[in-house]
Amino acid sequence: MEKIRVAVTGASGRMGRSLIEAAFVNPNTDLGAAIERPGSTLIGCDAGELLARVHAGVPLSGNLDLVKGNYDVLVDFTSPESSLEFLAHCQANNKPMVIGTTGFSDEQKAQIADIAKTVPVVLAPNMAVGVNLMFKLLEVAAEVMGSYTDIEIIEGHHRYKKDAPSGTALKMGEVIAETLKRDLNQCAIYGREGITGERDRETIAFSTIRAGDIVGEHTALFADLGERLEITHKASNRMTFANGAMRAANWLKDKPAGLYDMQQVLGFKPL
Ligand SMILES: NC(=O)C1=CN([C@@H]2O[C@H](COP(=O)(O)OP(=O)(O)OC[C@H]3O[C@@H](n4cnc5c(N)ncnc54)[C@H](OP(=O)(O)O)[C@@H]3O)[C@@H](O)[C@H]2O)C=CC1
Numbered sequence: 001m002e003k004i005r006v007a008v009t010g011a012s013g014r015m016g017r018s019l020i021e022a023a024f025v026n027p028n029t030d031l032g033a034a035i036e037r038p039g040s041t042l043i044g045c046d047a048g049e050l051l052a053r054v055h056a057g058v059p060l061s062g063n064l065d066l067v068k069g070n071y072d073v074l075v076d077f078t079s080p081e082s083s084l085e086f087l088a089h090c091q092a093n094n095k096p097m098v099i100g101t102t103g104f105s106d107e108q109k110a111q112i113a114d115i116a117k118t119v120p121v122v123l124a125p126n127m128a129v130g131v132n133l134m135f136k137l138l139e140v141a142a143e144v145m146g147s148y149t150d151i152e153i154i155e156g157h158h159r160y161k162k163d164a165p166s167g168t169a170l171k172m173g174e175v176i177a178e179t180l181k182r183d184l185n186q187c188a189i190y191g192r193e194g195i196t197g198e199r200d201r202e203t204i205a206f207s208t209i210r211a212g213d214i215v216g217e218h219t220a221l222f223a224d225l226g227e228r229l230e231i232t233h234k235a236s237n238r239m240t241f242a243n244g245a246m247r248a249a250n251w252l253k254d255k256p257a258g259l260y261d262m263q264q265v266l267g268f269k270p271l
Pocket residue numbers: 009010011012013014015016035036037038077078079082099100101102103124125126127128167241
């Protein structure tokens with residue numbers, strides 16, 4: 001089987017480096033292009049050097065247009081603004097795109113959905129298999145216990161993370177709210193301070209930890225008087241996200257235009 005060539009944007013970032021590694025080690029993928037911010041001092045360096053590997057033969061580029069012939073699927077874990085710029089490139093060049101970036105506003109998400117009418121896009125705040133299974137488990141837990149328990153979502157990440165709550169935590173809240181037929185915009189509580197009064201059981205509350213080098217930890221708590229259920233996922237290595245992204249790229253390569261998520265890639269959810 002012919003390998004698909006992926007382009008990795010934000011190549012020197014935390015995820016960028018793991019994605020380059022994953023593109024090399026996964027049997028179905030190869031690194032076709034690696035993109036850095038224009039003006040970066042790394043432009044022209046070999047992508048393999050970012051991982052202290054031997055020569056990879058893919059120089060870092062600051063211009064996706066110049067390397068568009070070198071890749072089949074774009075894999076992007078950068079920032080909301082730059083992801084939208086790269087998506088415009090994919091639309092103009094009819095290239096599928098896997099987006100792992102988090103922190104999009106509702107308006108930006110609507111823009112992505114609109115563009116995905118013309119190009120295949122996988123958009124997922126977490127590409128780990130366990131997290132996507134957790135979304136399924138949350139549906140069951142919310143169905144059985146959600147109507148009478150206090151629901152809290154707690155997430156922890158490294159000190160460098162820019163958005164809060166994490167994209168995964170927000171998706172957990174959306175899954176639970178949807179199952180309970182609540183509107184997350186109406187029932188979400190983001191942190192507490194001062195005299196808050198007693199807890200309203202209709203709310204879904206989020207707490208955020210930012211500390212050291214935590215890769216990514218998420219817990220949903222369904223708490224009653226006398227018992228509580230906790231569902232937790234812990235990521236200990238970014239390769240789990242990067243390998244998921246390669247799986248998504250391989251799955252997406254021959255899909256028609258549309259907006260897909262990781263549960264569809266993994267076969268947990270119908271197309
Ligand atoms: N879906 C998932 O499974 C996961 C999602 N994420 C998400 O991925 C994103 C990135 O995370 P992380 O790798 O930790 O962040 P980093 O800050 O380490 O990496 C982001 C990279 O993108 C680069 N970048 C930003 N804008 C541009 C641009 N216009 N052109 C080229 N490069 C650009 C940055 O460059 P510079 O430093 O110059 O700004 C940086 O190298 C976050 O939104 C995070 O939440 C993370 C892990 C898993």
